[in-house]
Amino acid sequence: MTEVRWLSDREQAVWRRFIYATGKFYEELERQLQRDSNMPHTYYTILVALSESDNRTMRMSDLADECRSSRSRLSHAVAKLEAAGWVTRRGCPSDKRGSYAVLTDAGFAAIDDAAPGHVEWVRQHLFDVLTEEQLDQLERICGAIENRIDGDADNRMERQLASGADRQVS
Amino acid sequence: MTEVRWLSDREQAVWRRFIYATGKFYEELERQLQRDSNMPHTYYTILVALSESDNRTMRMSDLADECRSSRSRLSHAVAKLEAAGWVTRRGCPSDKRGSYAVLTDAGFAAIDDAAPGHVEWVRQHLFDVLTEEQLDQLERICGAIENRIDGDADNRMERQLASGADRQVS
DNA sequence: TCCAATTGATTGAGTGTTCAACGATGACTC
């Protein structure tokens, strides 16, 4: 296409710091949960979503949206959670394609155990190191990134629908 | 231990946004590289590090540090890269335990192909959506997170060395 | 000098993720 807009030295520096800080942050977050509660962060998220839902029950599809997970990932994950006895599955009467995921008492106990340590870790590693001002800044920065990424998804849809139009992203 | 310092509503909101924005960002970054250049971001990082090094050659150990990767991960990755013909391995004469990773011409061509699209993606999804001011803010925020995380690692070391001292992190 | 501890790097098992394909049901249209 056109000329590549390479990163300036300054941008390079910020980029590498961003990649490192966030990457390491996730790695350690994962490690903390795995070590202390024997579950990946994805599972934690699923259990939390279920625990906050009515009757501790959700449609797989809604659960995927809530957890911002792909259907496939959720399916695999819930299979594991079921094997662990933390979740059970139940068919949906009104739509026979659908199914419900239901949090068991054991599952509820599991997040109940996991939450304090996890929240404390998050506080120590994120909120304790940022000022109030930085919290606002971070929120806005994440908002901007989020908009762009989600906008992409929409564009992709549009393009799928009205394929043939070769409009530029920029 | 002591009382749990749960997150306030505001903190919850920022936390979820942070998790979502950065998580999705990584997912899409990965997807872009996989789709356009058929490699995960980890491999990209390795190839870049090698391409910037003297003689396109690095000790595995140094490469791992440079890429902020575990030894194990790097070992697996380089094995794959070798199978793809992008890297070769070579023994180290001065320390017979060690080995060198060397970028091949094919490997150099591979990043050369991958880089423009990847950089453009990063620009569009990060730098284009942030103001100069936000860039500064992001750098400082990442710096703070980084310090905390890396501080942990040091603490862990200290504790390992002088185990028996049960001092609190907070 | 010799033994113990450390370091460089690899390996295999286990786990979670993606992608594409699939079966089954539902919705919509002619």
Place this chain on the structure above:
DNA sequence: GAGTCATCGTTGAACACTCAATCAATTGGA
């Protein structure tokens, strides 16, 4: 109603990562 298309959810294969164990080479002391 019959055919088409979209949606719900699952599955299996391929792949990358982690963790713990391993091996070989090196370093450091007694």
